[in-house]
Amino acid sequence: MDGWNFVRLVHALRQVSLSISSQDIFDVQTCLSRFPELSEKQIIKSVFIHRPQDTEIFETVWRILLENPESSTPNYAEDETNNSVLEENQDSSGIGGQGIGRGSGGVSLTTRGNVLDFSHITKLVPFSRLEELTSRGLEFEDVVKTILAEMDYYTWINSFDLAFQRGELSEETWYKHQDTRASLVREIQQRVITAQVSDENSWEPLVRQHWLIKSLSTLTEKEKELVKSSIRKWARKLAVRPGTRWKNSHRGTIDISQIVRQSVQWDGLLFHLNYRKKIPRASELVVLCDVSNSMAAFVEFLIYLVTCLRARFRKIRVFFFIDSVWDVSEFVCDDDLSRAKQEIKSSGDKVTSGFSDYGTVFQELAENKLNDVSSRATLLILGDGKNNYRPAQKEYLAQIAAKVRNVFWLNPLELEEWNERDNMMKEYQNYCSKVYRCRSASDLQRIVQDVF
Amino acid sequence: MTSPLDLTRVLEEEGYLIDKEAATTLFLALALEKPCLIEGPAGVGKTQLALALARVEKRKLIRLQCYEGLDLSKALYDWNYAKQLLRLQLSKTEDWDQIKVDLFSEEFLLSRPLLESILSQEPVLLLIDELDKSDEEFESFLLELLAEFQVTIPEIGTISSKTKPVVILTSNNSRDFSDALRRRCIHIYLTYPSLEREISILSTQAPELSNRLAKDVCEFVARVRKLPLQKLPSVSETIDFARALQSLHQTELNYGELMGTLSVLLKYPKDIAKLEERLRKWESEAAQRR
Numbered sequence: 001m002d003g004w005n006f007v008r009l010v011h012a013l014r015q016v017s018l019s020i021s022s023q024d025i026f027d028v029q030t031c032l033s034r035f036p037e038l039s040e041k042q043i044i045k046s047v048f049i050h051r052p053q054d055t056e057i058f059e060t061v062w063r064i065l066l067e068n069p070e071s072s073t074p075n076y077a078e079d080e081t082n083n084s085v086l087e088e089n090q091d092s093s094g095i096g097g098q099g100i101g102r103g104s105g106g107v108s109l110t111t112r113g114n115v116l117d118f119s120h121i122t123k124l125v126p127f128s129r130l131e132e133l134t135s136r137g138l139e140f141e142d143v144v145k146t147i148l149a150e151m152d153y154y155t156w157i158n159s160f161d162l163a164f165q166r167g168e169l170s171e172e173t174w175y176k177h178q179d180t181r182a183s184l185v186r187e188i189q190q191r192v193i194t195a196q197v198s199d200e201n202s203w204e205p206l207v208r209q210h211w212l213i214k215s216l217s218t219l220t221e222k223e224k225e226l227v228k229s230s231i232r233k234w235a236r237k238l239a240v241r242p243g244t245r246w247k248n249s250h251r252g253t254i255d256i257s258q259i260v261r262q263s264v265q266w267d268g269l270l271f272h273l274n275y276r277k278k279i280p281r282a283s284e285l286v287v288l289c290d291v292s293n294s295m296a297a298f299v300e301f302l303i304y305l306v307t308c309l310r311a312r313f314r315k316i317r318v319f320f321f322i323d324s325v326w327d328v329s330e331f332v333c334d335d336d337l338s339r340a341k342q343e344i345k346s347s348g349d350k351v352t353s354g355f356s357d358y359g360t361v362f363q364e365l366a367e368n369k370l371n372d373v374s375s376r377a378t379l380l381i382l383g384d385g386k387n388n389y390r391p392a393q394k395e396y397l398a399q400i401a402a403k404v405r406n407v408f409w410l411n412p413l414e415l416e417e418w419n420e421r422d423n424m425m426k427e428y429q430n431y432c433s434k435v436y437r438c439r440s441a442s443d444l445q446r447i448v449q450d451v452f
Numbered sequence: 453m454t455s456p457l458d459l460t461r462v463l464e465e466e467g468y469l470i471d472k473e474a475a476t477t478l479f480l481a482l483a484l485e486k487p488c489l490i491e492g493p494a495g496v497g498k499t500q501l502a503l504a505l506a507r508v509e510k511r512k513l514i515r516l517q518c519y520e521g522l523d524l525s526k527a528l529y530d531w532n533y534a535k536q537l538l539r540l541q542l543s544k545t546e547d548w549d550q551i552k553v554d555l556f557s558e559e560f561l562l563s564r565p566l567l568e569s570i571l572s573q574e575p576v577l578l579l580i581d582e583l584d585k586s587d588e589e590f591e592s593f594l595l596e597l598l599a600e601f602q603v604t605i606p607e608i609g610t611i612s613s614k615t616k617p618v619v620i621l622t623s624n625n626s627r628d629f630s631d632a633l634r635r636r637c638i639h640i641y642l643t644y645p646s647l648e649r650e651i652s653i654l655s656t657q658a659p660e661l662s663n664r665l666a667k668d669v670c671e672f673v674a675r676v677r678k679l680p681l682q683k684l685p686s687v688s689e690t691i692d693f694a695r696a697l698q699s700l701h702q703t704e705l706n707y708g709e710l711m712g713t714l715s716v717l718l719k720y721p722k723d724i725a726k727l728e729e730r731l732r733k734w735e736s737e738a739a740q741r742r
Contacts, residue, residue, distance in 0.1 A: 021635055027484050034483065037455065038476060046477040047484075050634035052491060052625075052641040170737055175678060233628045 001032070001040050005066065009044070012061045015203040017210060018054055053226050060206065064194050130195035140209065143192045148185070157181060182221075227441045231305050234448045245278065252277030284374045285309075286404070287318045288325075288365070290383035292356045298412045301444060302382050315374075323357035325364050356386065358424060359393030366396040370403065377404040382438070384413050385425035392424045394431065401431040410438035410447060453479070459508075468497070468504035469653050474640050478505075481638035487598045487619035489583075489634070492642035494624055495686020499581055501642070502620040506577040511618060514572075515579045516565040518586035524593055529605060530562045556607035566594075570603055570613040577618045584623040591633050598636045645687060647674050657691050661698055668705035669694045673717070679730060681723040693717045707735040 001009075013020055024047055031043045041062060049058055129150075133143045148154065160177050163169050169177070196205035248255065255276040263270050287306055289299045303318070310316060317329045379400065401407045409432045411418065411425060418425035429435050436447050453459050456472070456479040463470050470478070478501075481488040490498045506513040516527055536555050543551055563571055569578040580594070597603055598619060602612035621637065623629070645653060650670045654661065661669075673690045685693070696716045697705065710731060718724050 019631055019635065023635075027486070031480055031483065035455075035480075042473065042476045043480060046480050046638060050631075050637070050639050051628075052639075055641070170741075171734070229625070230628070233626070 001066075009061065009065055012065060012203055013048060013058065016057050016061060016206050018048065018058070019050070020048055024048055056222075057206070057210065060190060060193060061203075063190060064197055064206075130191060131199065134192070134195045134199045140189075140192060140196065140205065143196075144185075144189055147188055147192065153184070185220075227301060227444075228304055230441065231301065231444070231448075232308055234305075234445060246276045247278075249275055249277045251275055284315045284377035285313045285317070286370070286373060286377055286379045287316070288361075288379065288381045288383075289318070289320050290322070290356050291320045292322050295382070295384060295412065298382060298410075298438065301441075302380075302410070302438075305444070305448065319365070319369065321356070321361045323355065323360055325361050325369060327369070355388045356383065357390050358383065358385070358387050358428070359391050359396070362396035362400065363393055366399045370400060373403055375403065375405065379404050379407045381407065381409045381432075382412075383409070384411055385409075385418065385423050385428060386420075387422060387424040389422050392427045394424075394427050397428055397431045406433040407431060408433060408447075409435045411435065412439050413437070414439070453482070455479070462508045463501075463504050466504045466507045467656055468500060469645075469649055469656065470501065471645070471649060474501075474642060477638060477640045481640075482618065484638065485616055487621060487637045488640060489621045489623065489629075489637035490640045490642060491623045491625050493644070493684065493686065495688045496642045496644060497687055498622040498642055499579070502577065502579045502581075502622065505618070505620065506579075509575070509577065509618065511575045511577040512572065513579060514565050514569045514576050514617075515581060517581045518583050518590070520585060520587060522586050522590055525564070527564050527566050527590070528593065528603060529564055529567045531556070532560045532562045536560050558608065561605070561608075566597060567603060567611070569617045569619075570597070570601065570611055572617070573614065575615045575617070577620065580619070580621045582624060583621045583629070584625060584627040588627075588630075591630055595632055595636065598633070644677060644684070647671065650674070650687065650690060653687060654691060654694055658695055658698070661694055662703060664704050665697060665702065666694060669697065672705055675734075676717065676727060679726065681718065681726065682720045683718070683723065685717045689717050689719075707731050707738060 010020055010025060028044055028047045031038075031047065032040065035043065045055075045058060049055055130143070130147070133146060138146070160169070160174075160181075164174050193206055193209065197203060246255075248258070252275040255274040258274040258276070259270060259272070262272060262274070285306070287302070289295070289302060291299055299320075306316060306318065317327065319325050320328050397407075409425075409428065413423075413425075415437060417423065418429075425435070434450070436450075437443055438447060453462065456475040459479045459482075460470055460472070460475045463475075478488060490501065492498055503513065539555060539560070540551070561567070565578070569576045583591070583594075600612065601616050602610055604610045644650075647670055650673070651666055654666045654670060655663070658666075669690060673685055673693070677684045693713065693716045696713050700713070702709065711728060714724050714727055718727060
């Protein structure tokens with residue numbers, strides 16, 4: 001690897017938030033010169049990567065920088081590939097019997113049977129098309145969706161879903177299909193990123209896709225796992241953090257004041273040592289989640305966080321609401337999140353309209369559900385504040401806020417959106433101790449440190 | 453050792469099968485004389501790798517098991533107070549300066565694993581096991597040792613190691629480490645082995661198994677690992693499971709006859725229930741195919 005490429009690589013990795021010290025660079029250079037027979041990529045990867053979650057982003061950067069021949073050769077034989085694909089199709093008709101569909105310039109997946117050769121994807125999606133889409137300034141997710149739609153991806157996965165439900169596919173093929181599906185999407189995402197990076201001529205697009213920064217609702221399964229494991233770690237840190245109050249105990253630090261006080265009865269002689277230690281804060285936590293469609297992704301993470309923090313609170317109560325409230329504490333306190341998820345999904349039966357109505361919810365809470373809440377409790381509200389033009393009824397929130405110690409509001413929308421016309425955030429804001437934007441994993445991390 | 457291939461070969465002779473990527477990384481860590489941080493889920497052979505490496509390199513193994521509350525006096529060094537008291541009582545000299553210097557000399561130092569690995573005359577391999585279990589403050593104690601292979605004792609001064617020890621840290625990932633610690637280490641992420649590798653691990657660890665059974669077991673375990681379970685079966689559990697089937701005189705794996713042996717593979721009742729349900733489905737699928 002020549003020096004220029006190496007410097008570019010280091011720069012790019014630093015841009016996407018890998019910390020690379022000069023010692024690391026020195027080490028890599030030593031290794032490269034000492035072991036020329038080893039693969040360069042392997043060496044660089046071994047030395048530069050200090051945490052497992054960075055592997056993926058390293059691969060992406062590596063690909064864009066060093067294995068990206070397309071941008072220089074946009075001309076490829078489109079007709080030729082189409083022909084070859086057609087030939088392959090003759091013996092494999094698409095599952096589910098969909099007809100042959102074709103997007104503009106690309107190749108449809110439904111015509112290709114179940115086996116996909118990934119070396120062909122390069123040809124499946126023309127780079128010029130990617131460039132065209134990105135230069136229009138579309139968001140990353142939108143570009144990916146457009147490309148997938150053009151490939152008939154959605155019809156393709158639908159036919160498989162149906163076949164699996166009907167029991168035509170065995171579980172093994174189904175798993176295999178799931179893998180293909182995931183790697184296909186990943187491939188497309190990589191290509192879109194590549195196009196965006198070369199379009200903007202900066203690493204910004206890649207930085208935006210970092211799992212800590214990107215919106216919680218667009219995370220892939222793998223990234224979800226990452227976020228969850230980080231949440232578990234943050235929660236662990238908190239679980240052992242002591243509170244501010246002291247309590248007598250048979251071990252801990254020596255409690256001088258107590259010893260002196262006792263010694264008075266024996267004329268100042270010390271007979272007995274007293275110890276004290278800090279006790280963890282254990283107050284009550286009330287969580288209130290909006291589970292209307294737009295919010296479901298965020299609820300999942302908040303609930304996960306709450307279950308991880310269980311040990312720290314004396315009592316946790318969780319309410320879900322859309323336009324009425326229901327208590328789901330018992331589901332949430334189960335270790336398994338699947339039941340909580342089901343509860344979110346089945347919420348459809350419980351609501352009348354499916355549009356959130358904060359006013360009614362706060363009224364119901366204030367009047368019925370929160371009668372016995374302790375004055376030391378914390379209320380955590382997760383919602384976008386969009387009230388669909390219904391009355392805000394903020395007086396009820398004020399009532400609740402007066403009862404509990406703190407009210408925190410987590411809002412997944414950007415700050416600018418809080419001032420839109422149907423958004424009641426500005427009215428509710430005054431009654432909250434603090435309002436947070438809670439859009440990405442890094443937001444969540446800040447909240448964990450601040451609130452709990 | 454001159455190449456990762458060499459390393460793979462000698463480790464294999466010691467009964468540890470390592471994959472190519474991990475071998476390269478480990479090889480580089482040894483070449484750069486840097487500590488090596490091994491992460492991964494429980495039971496994929498992190499500690500085993502360190503043990504095998506110690507045997508390969510013919511180094512004395514010094515092991516420090518971390519736990520919550522582990523502190524400097526248990527990990528690094530402590531003063532031998534009893535011995536110091538004896539020394540004071542025996543001393544007839546009035547010269548205070550001399551006693552003072554004597555009392556805090558190496559003679560009265562109790563060396564704990566970390567100091568021991570620094571002081572050792574013969575080459576050692578220091579294994580700091582499950583570092584994530586220790587407190588965060590403990591991490592900072594380690595930094596000096598990891599970067600410079602030396603420790604500083606306020607009363608004596610800096611002691612640096614004569615024979616650079618190989619340092620291996622393992623972690624189950626239950627807590628994140630600081631960047632300072634990560635920066636000083638070469639990082640290996642071990643995960644569950646691929647099907648072929650697991651089969652060969654199984655046949656080296658339990659040579660009494662028939663090829664058929666080993667293959668069946670590994671395929672089954674690979675399948676189980678795809679299920680959403682609370683704790684996935686690890687390599688050591690695969691080996692136990694295969695041995696259990698062997699002792700039940702099974703020559704191949706039958707979905708129908710597994711009930712009851714599953715508790716060897718999975719450790720949570722909920723997971724077992726989930727798998728039993730799946731087994732019934734797989735069994736009927738297998739029957740259809742036949």
